[in-house]
Amino acid sequence: MQDSDPLLTKLETALSDTSGVYVNSGVDAESYFADLADSIRSNICEPFPVNATVMPPGFPDMALGNVISGQCIAHQAGYWLVYHPEKDRFYCFWGENPSNLGAHGVFGGPLYCWSA
DSSP states (O other): OTTTOHHHHHHHHHTTOOTTOOOOTTSOHHHHHHHHHHHHHHTEEEEEEEEEEEOTTOBTTBOTTOEEEEEEEEEETTEEEEEETTTTEEEEEEOSSTTSOEEEEEEESHHHHHHO
């Protein structure tokens, strides 16, 4: 699946971006980043469209209550990693029901989003 889908290829390339990822004191950063990447890889799905409502604290370029859409590329237990091709941005959406998700201002690299 990963070799044939350009979104998943984009994801794999972006997994090297560790900017913004908080690492607790005493935690080996390289191991933490590797564990995050492995977790994302183990939860990859065939990309599909998904929407979420912008919730507090929001995003700098979107009003609260707006709907944001993208392609879900990984999800696990109410946690959705979404790529928005037009903005070339990864987001984290939350919620159990894919028809009722919230976007709470988390965007950036996939490791950052997944660690939020």
